[in-house]
Amino acid sequence: xxxxxxxxxxxxxxxxxxxxxxxxxxxxxxxxxxxxxxxxxxxxxxxxxxxxxxxxxxxxxxxxxxxxxxxxxxxxxxxxxxxxxxxxxxxxxxxxxxxxxxxx
Numbered sequence: 001x002x003x004x005x006x007x008x009x010x011x012x013x014x015x016x017x018x019x020x021x022x023x024x025x026x027x028x029x030x031x032x033x034x035x036x037x038x039x040x041x042x043x044x045x046x047x048x049x050x051x052x053x054x055x056x057x058x059x060x061x062x063x064x065x066x067x068x069x070x071x072x073x074x075x076x077x078x079x080x081x082x083x084x085x086x087x088x089x090x091x092x093x094x095x096x097x098x099x100x101x102x103x104x
Contacts, residue, residue, distance in 0.1 A: 005044060006037075010052035018049055024085040025070075075100050 011017050018036035021027045027038040027047070039046035072078040075092050079102050082089050092102040 003044075006046045006048050008048040008050060010050050012052055014049040014051050020087075021047065024082055024087050069101075075102065 014034070014036045018029045018031075018038055021038045022029045026040070028041055030037045030039075034051050036049040037046050038049065070078070079089055079092055082104075087104065090103040092100055094100050
């Protein structure tokens, strides 16, 4: 059976983002050429960061862009742990009947 083994994101700052995934979310980082492979040791799925060649842009909360979600059994605890790593994150709030979430 085929399965998804990775997600590729083209980003302006692969090194900075890989460092964030390592320091804040505890992922292991492996550099292969111009790519950074981010994963948890116990998982097969990896996040692949590839240099986009474009400068980073500022996004507002109303911008249309892909959002990446992390599913957690306790959003408040996850938020507290991420904030403890000096990352700005919004208050958690209920979004209609879809979910309880916060934004980085």
